[in-house]
Amino acid sequence: MTEQETRRMRRARFEGLAQVVVEPLHRYLVRRASAETAEDVLSETMLVLWRRIDEVPGLGPGSGTEPRPDPDEVLPWCYGVARGCLANARRADGRRLRLVERLIRSQEQAPAWPADHSELHAALDALGALDREVVRLWAWEGLAPRQIAEATGLSANAVSIRLHRAKARLADRLGRKDAEPTGHKRDEGRSGQ
Structure with a gap:
């Protein structure tokens, strides 16, 4: 047939x-x-x-x-x-x-008048594309470095290094003395072996 x-x-x-x-x-x-x-x-x-x-x-x-x-x-x-x-x-x-x-x-x-985040966006735009994506995945999506590594194809260690350096550059660019990120714990993303 x-x-x-x-x-x-x-x-x-x-x-x-x-x-x-x-x-x-x-x-x-x-x-x-x-x-x-x-x-x-x-x-x-x-x-x-x-x-x-x-x-x-x-x-x-x-x-x-x-x-x-x-x-x-x-x-x-x-x-x-x-x-x-x-x-x-x-x-x-x-x-x-x-x-x-x-x-x-x-x-x-939602607030009646949206907050002005132009400085933050300018600071983010000053980062490289991959660093900007790592920061956004961490800050906006709430992902831990190992999850960001899975999403980006980087190693978890490389993500942690990129994230640390990018946060430092953002803090410097935004004129903050304390680079401690708000809303995240210091040990976030580390495994509790």
């Missing part, structure tokens, strides 16, 4: 399945979600059915010429797929809603 014949038979099997399951799955989804969500989830469900056509019980391997599948054999499994797709869509909607709520809360808590 050629690849083209295999694709044709697969497509025929899917089209036969779709003729049997699209309407019942649509009704199932409309009873559980908004019309718009039901349409999206039905599309996702059909995509999963296409990808897993060989796993649909009651469909058989097929030659592309068999009669339409029996709804009683294929629908229960297809309902399970639709149920899973609907659960995924609901989780995604929940994540989006929580993100929007967090963004709204952070906007409400």
